[in-house]
Amino acid sequence: MSKRSNDDSGAEGRPLAVTGIHRIVTLAVLVHLVVVGMSIVSTVGQSQTTATWMMLAGPYLQATHFGLDETPIYITHGKRVDQPRTLSIERSDETRRRSLLPARWAGMGSDDRQQRMLRAVESLVDADQPSLAAHLIAPLIPPVARDGDIIVMRREPTLLSSAEDDTSPPPYRAHLVSKDEDWSIVQWPETRLTAASDLPEPTAP
Amino acid sequence: MMARCFDPVARWWCTPLPAHAVRPIRFALAVITAAYFADGMVDAGDWFGVGQTHSSSQIAEFLSLAGIGEAVSASISPLFLTESTGVYQVYLGLSIALALGMAVGVGGRYVKVAVWLAVVFWSNRLLWLSGLAETSLSLSLASIAIAAETRPDGGRSSSNSGRSTSNGLSVRLLAVQASLLIGLTWLGMAAGDVWWDGTGAIALNAPTTNRTIDWTDWLMVTTVHDVLTTVLMVLPPLGLALAWLAASHRGAYAGLGMLWIWAALLALFGSVWIHAAILATGSLAIVLTRDSMVPSSSPTLPQ
Numbered sequence: 011m012s013k014r015s016n017d018d019s020g021a022e023g024r025p026l027a028v029t030g031i032h033r034i035v036t037l038a039v040l041v042h043l044v045v046v047g048m049s050i051v052s053t054v055g056q057s058q059t060t061a062t063w064m065m066l067a068g069p070y071l072q073a074t075h076f077g078l079d080e081t082p083i084y085i086t087h088g089k090r091v092d093q094p095r096t097l098s099i100e101r102s103d104e105t106r107r108r109s110l111l112p113a114r115w116a117g118m119g120s121d122d123r124q125q126r127m128l129r130a131v132e133s134l135v136d137a138d139q140p141s142l143a144a145h146l147i148a149p150l151i152p153p154v155a156r157d158g159d160i161i162v163m164r165r166e167p168t169l170l171s172s173a174e175d176d177t178s179p180p181p182y183r184a185h186l187v188s189k190d191e192d193w194s195i196v197q198w199p200e201t202r203l204t205a206a207s208d209l210p211e212p213t214a215p
Numbered sequence: 216m217m218a219r220c221f222d223p224v225a226r227w228w229c230t231p232l233p234a235h236a237v238r239p240i241r242f243a244l245a246v247i248t249a250a251y252f253a254d255g256m257v258d259a260g261d262w263f264g265v266g267q268t269h270s271s272s273q274i275a276e277f278l279s280l281a282g283i284g285e286a287v288s289a290s291i292s293p294l295f296l297t298e299s300t301g302v303y304q305v306y307l308g309l310s311i312a313l314a315l316g317m318a319v320g321v322g323g324r325y326v327k328v329a330v331w332l333a334v335v336f337w338s339n340r341l342l343w344l345s346g347l348a349e350t351s352l353s354l355s356l357a358s359i360a361i362a363a364e365t366r367p368d369g370g371r372s373s374s375n376s377g378r379s380t381s382n383g384l385s386v387r388l389l390a391v392q393a394s395l396l397i398g399l400t401w402l403g404m405a406a407g408d409v410w411w412d413g414t415g416a417i418a419l420n421a422p423t424t425n426r427t428i429d430w431t432d433w434l435m436v437t438t439v440h441d442v443l444t445t446v447l448m449v450l451p452p453l454g455l456a457l458a459w460l461a462a463s464h465r466g467a468y469a470g471l472g473m474l475w476i477w478a479a480l481l482a483l484f485g486s487v488w489i490h491a492a493i494l495a496t497g498s499l500a501i502v503l504t505r506d507s508m509v510p511s512s513s514p515t516l517p518q
Contacts, residue, residue: 088418117486
């Protein structure tokens with residue numbers, strides 16, 4: 011491809027005469043790139059200094075949606091956290107699981123949004139915030155739900171998930187209790203019970 | 216002294232580029248944005264309606280209960296004002312029309328800014344439902360909105376290439392941002408064991424229930440997943456180095472080709488379709504930052 015020579019502003023071959031405006035614009039671009047770069051790096055790990063900078067840059071990154079929040083930049087590390095999740099409602103007298111989220115075309119944006127919602131619920135459960143998790147799930151309860159129905163979030167096995175991953179208890183399990191024409195979602199404190207069962211039996215005096 | 220160090224940097228960023236450098240990028244980004252909004256129409260009815268899990272009132276109540284309202288206070292979007300799914304569908308429809316307008320070059324910078332704002336408002340409304348695609352799209356559209364793309368003589372002279380500082384700044388910003396995204400994606404990947412033990416390609420496709428194409432049968436062949444994992448790890452640094460630094464045009468195009476292959480593999484195995492397409496478009500911008508590689512005209516693309 012040949013070089014062009016007909017220019018009207020800042021001709022080719024002749025170096026641009028840098029003005030104050032150029033310097034200000036360049037400085038702004040460099041600050042923007044540093045902030046964006048730090049936001050991306052923060053999804054992998056965050057130092058205390060980075061956290062402070064991110065707090066300061068938060069309004070800029072949020073208002074423009076230039077920040078990455080919690081989404082990791084690397085697509086996958088093949089860990090348990092990368093396993094897909096399902097959320098279903100089940101009955102003790104039926105083997106059928108009814109998904110609480112509509113089926114979507116795998117791998118498309120709609121499918122990704124469902125996974126991000128389920129990941130948000132799981133992170134609330136992990137942070138010991140079951141009432142907040144229930145708040146996100148409550149609107150998904152179908153009209154046919156009955157008292158005592160069980161809501162379960164499962165991690166689906168993948169080619170790389172270990173036997174331990176596949177047999178570990180679901181990250182979230184709760185049952186429905188009808189309350190004043192509304193539903194109350196009560197989480198089963200499974201992990202705590204498991205921990206309690208590991209304690210040694212008390213010995214007789 | 217300070218100016219002597221800083222001026223070469225400022226010169227690189229602000230050296231004008233012709234409008235031809237911007238057009239293919241603008242066209243590609245506009246088509247990707249239209250596809251992104253079309254995809255949003257599929258499930259807008261699942262989230263934002265009255266009583267639904269991501270409706271404005273549900274979100275407000277959730278943020279108040281969690282005490283994190285302050286943390287997301289800058290996620291501004293007019294879409295928080297409505298719970299009518301019809302309004303969301305109309306918003307997405309109009310955004311698609313704007314993106315197509317941007318593709319054919321209607322409205323100049325105003326339409327490009329409008330498309331960027333449409334993406335920002337939609338992404339901000341999604342809150343924790345948004346991901347990589349929204350951020351890379353917002354960054355790329357903001358960069359391309361800087362470009363004036365106009366001919367100072369109003370297009371009367373065929374010799375006028377519409378050179379401007381805004382075009383140069385726009386293409387370079389897009390190129391550097393794309394390099395940042397690609398480079399940090401690669402570094403982030405390198406922190407995972409799967410990218411060193413040859414199973415990275417399997418990991419990418421492993422959640423097959425969330426992947427558009429299930430490549431399990433192919434990936435179970437040891438040679439295939441080992442080679443693919445190596446290719447996925449080698450292409451980003453090599454492609455970036457060649458696209459930016461190769462002395463010859465052929466070398467730069469080879470780098471671009473490597474980055475496109477990498478983006479295609481990410482899309483095919485990881486189903487990150489929109490994000491990969493944006494990275495591929497950003498890679499094209501790297502090559503177009505070289506004045507000598509900008510096509511002299513773009514007869515097939517809208518002026």
